[in-house]
Amino acid sequence: MKTAHIPGATAIDFSRSAVPRYVQLASLFRRRVEAGEWRVGQQIPTVDELAVECQVARATVRQALDLLEDEKLIARYRAKGTFVTGKPQEQFWCEVASDWSGQLIAPEGVTIEILTRGERRAPAPPDPQIGAMAPFYQHWRRRHWRNGKPYYLGDVYIDERVCARIAPESFETKTSMRILRELPGLEIAAAHQTLTLGSADPALAELLELPLNAPVAHVARSAVDSEGCLVFVGQGIYRGDVVRLDIKLK
C-alpha cells in the first residue's frame, strides 16, 4: 500500500463552497484526467488511497467516482481497480472577439435551437444610461449547438418594430449580433458587451450538458440605434471551455 505522499501537500479545503463534497471531489478528479495526471487506460488510485489523500470517507470518494462513471470517464472492475477510459472534450472553437466586425465568430456547423419564443416581453433593463427602452420587445430563448454538443444558451430581446423586418428563419441560423448587423436600414449607433464569470447551477448544467459547478461565461449585450433607442438586449451563457478571448493591444 503506497500512499503517494506529496511533500508539503496541504489538506484540501472543501468548506469554502456550498457544493457537496462529492461533487467537488468529482471535479478534482475530472481535472486530473483532463490534465493527463491520470492517463487514459491507466489505473487510478484505489478508493482507500483517495479517501486517505483527500481526507474524506470511502463512501464519499465512491459517490464522486459514480459521477465520473456516468460520464464514461472511468470504468470500475471489482477486485481489479478503476481505470480511465476517456477524456472530457476540450476545445476552444468559439472565440469571443473584441471588436464589432468579429463580434462573435460563430464557427461552421452551428445549429440553433429555439427553446421558447414570447411576444411583448420586456428584458431586465441594463444600465439605463445606455439608451431608452423600446415600447415592446420580442423575446427568444435559444440554444446553440455544434457537433451535437450545446455550448451557448441565450436570451434575445429585439424591438418589435425592428423585428418585423427580420426573416423568421434567421433566428435558426444566425447569431443575434449578426442578425442586427445584416439588417438593412438599421443603423447601430453603439453596441456593447460585458463578460463575467460564473458557475453552472443544476439547471444550466443540464441545458449545456456540463458537470455541475463547471465554469461558464456570462455575456450581456446591448445595441442602440441612431435615435438612442435600445433596439436589442441580449444575455447569454457560454460553456467556459469553449470561450477564448484574444485581445490585440496595439
Added chain:
Amino acid sequence: MKTAHIPGATAIDFSRSAVPRYVQLASLFRRRVEAGEWRVGQQIPTVDELAVECQVARATVRQALDLLEDEKLIARYRAKGTFVTGKPQEQFWCEVASDWSGQLIAPEGVTIEILTRGERRAPAPPDPQIGAMAPFYQHWRRRHWRNGKPYYLGDVYIDERVCARIAPESFETKTSMRILRELPGLEIAAAHQTLTLGSADPALAELLELPLNAPVAHVARSAVDSEGCLVFVGQGIYRGDVVRLDIKLK
C-alpha cells in the same frame, strides 16, 4: 419523483439538490439587487409572493433571506416588510480592458506580494510566431491583494536587458504591463493577451482563498519590442468573481 416543470419562460428550475435550494435562491435575489431590479430602499416582495413565484416553500425563502440579511443587503421588519439596504459591494473592481491604454486598470489600494524571484528562468514559450525569445529572462511570481483579499496570481518574465532599467520597487507596486509602459526608451511594437476560463485546483484555491473548483480567468500576455524580441511574457490567474470584461463595439 420529479419536480413539476412549469411550461413557459418564467419557470425557475431548481433541480434536485446538489446546491442547496436556499443558496441558489439567495444568489438569485442577490443578482436582483445588483441589477437594480430591486432598488435600494425599496420593499421587496413578501415571502409568500416569492415562495409562489419560485415554487418553493416559505421556509426556504426565509432561509435565503437569512443569508442576505447576514450580508446586510436587506433589513426585515415584522408586519412591515423586507427592504433593500445596500448593494453587494462592487466586486468587479478589476476590469480587464480591451485596449492597451487601459490594459489592466489596477485599482487603488492594491498591494503586491512577491512570492518567488528567479534569475535566468525561461518562460513557457507562447506562440513562437509572435516574436523571438530573448536570451535570458528574469522571473517573478507575485500575488496581488486588495482589502486583505488575494485576487490575482501571476508569473512575469522580463528580458534581462530590459530589467536592468526597472526600479526594483516597481515590482511591489505596479502591474506588469504598467511597468513596461512606463519604462522610458522601450518601445512596444505589439502586445497581446488571451483570456480563457478554468477552475481552481486545490493549490490555487489555497493561494487565492477560493472554494475548490471556483471559476478563474487565465490570462496570457506577451509584448514584443521594435526589433521583434519577446521582451515580456506573463501568465496569470484572476479570481473569477473580480473579473469583468467590457467591450465597446463601435
Added chain:
DNA sequence: CTCAATTTGTTCGTATGTATG
C-alpha cells in the same frame, strides 16, 4: 487447488442539514 491479499460492491447504522407541509 487452496489461501491470502487486494480491491470494488453492498448494506447496515448514525448524524447532520435541507425542504416541504
Added chain:
DNA sequence: ACATACATACGAACAAATTGA
C-alpha cells in the same frame, strides 16, 4: 413549532471477484 422525507457524510462490516503465492 413540529413531523416527515430526502440528501449528504461518515464509519464499519461483509460480500464478491481477481491476482499471485
